Every structure is written in structure tokens, then in C-alpha cells.
Amino acid sequence: MKVSIQFVLTLFVFILCAPELQAQYQNGRRYGNGYGNGYGRRSSTLPRVQSPPQEAKPLTAEEVLDQQMPKITETLELNDFEQAVVSTTLLKYFKERQQLQLLSLEPEKAREGYEAILKKENDELKAGLPEEKYQAYLDLKEEGFNKANRKKKKKKKKKKDKSKEDEK
Numbered sequence: 001m002k003v004s005i006q007f008v009l010t011l012f013v014f015i016l017c018a019p020e021l022q023a024q025y026q027n028g029r030r031y032g033n034g035y036g037n038g039y040g041r042r043s044s045t046l047p048r049v050q051s052p053p054q055e056a057k058p059l060t061a062e063e064v065l066d067q068q069m070p071k072i073t074e075t076l077e078l079n080d081f082e083q084a085v086v087s088t089t090l091l092k093y094f095k096e097r098q099q100l101q102l103l104s105l106e107p108e109k110a111r112e113g114y115e116a117i118l119k120k121e122n123d124e125l126k127a128g129l130p131e132e133k134y135q136a137y138l139d140l141k142e143e144g145f146n147k148a149n150r151k152k153k154k155k156k157k158k159k160k161d162k163s164k165e166d167e168k
Helices: 002-022 061-076 080-102 107-128 131-143 145-167
Strands: none
Touching (some): 080 107
16 A cells, blocks of 8 residues: 555656656757757858848939829829929929939039029929919929928828817
8 A cells, every 4th residue: 555655646746747847848859959959049050141232223203203293292282284294394304404414524514504404494384383383383392392291291280289289
């Protein structure tokens, strides 16, 4: 009887300790056994090759125009006809500026060329847009397209904040 009580107690202790013993193993292998399957960072044995950063390709005239037109249209509140006039004019003269840039002229000649292109562009836009929208376009161009959007967003936030304060 003594042997069976001792056997039962040993078996009981073994059953209680089995989950803790099992926690030391993963997939049949013990942690930290020196085969790279222990604690810590698991990395590939292959060397890592760093690729050189890819050079950003310059945007085409169409891509630049596609980025700027929504801002221009929203800020100036252009209708479809005015939007078409502005987009064709900007595209035409942007391409001319790119061609002038590719020529690599002397700085003074390049500046004169840019000024001539800018004058033609402004004349064509003035003819195609109403006076107040043309002035708004010039103001927008002077401020920069990105800054104008930031100001508009800030105004919207201020209006929302004021309406929330009024509700309280």
C-alpha cells in the first residue's frame, strides 16, 4: 500500500509539472539550443543587400497640371469652360518653359525667355477668364498653390470651431 501511495503522489506531481516542462520546447526543439532557434532576433542567414535609392523622375507637364488643377478649380471656383481654358493655357506654356530649360541658355537669356513666356501666358489667361477670377488666379499664383489650400483649410476649421462654441 505504501508503494502505491508513493507511486500515485509521484504520478500526480509529474502531471502537475508536465505543462511547465512542455513550455520549454517549441516544435520539438528546446529554446536556446545553439541552432539559431533560441530567444532573440530571428533573421535570415542570407546577407542583406541594400538597393540604391531610385532617382525620382521629373514630372511631365500633364502630371504637374493634374496635381495643380483641382486646387486651382476649387480655389477660383471655375466652371467647365474656364477650367478648360486655364488647363490648356497652363499646359501649353509649361511645355514651353520645359523646352527653354532643356536648351541650357545663359542665365540672362533664360530669364528673358521666361519673362516672355509668362507675359504670353498672362495675356491668354486674361482673355479667357473674367477679371475677378483672373485677379484671384494671380493672387493664388503669388501666394503659391499649396499655401492657398492651407489657408482655406484653416478657415474651415475656424468656422467649425465657432459653430461648436455657438452650440454650447
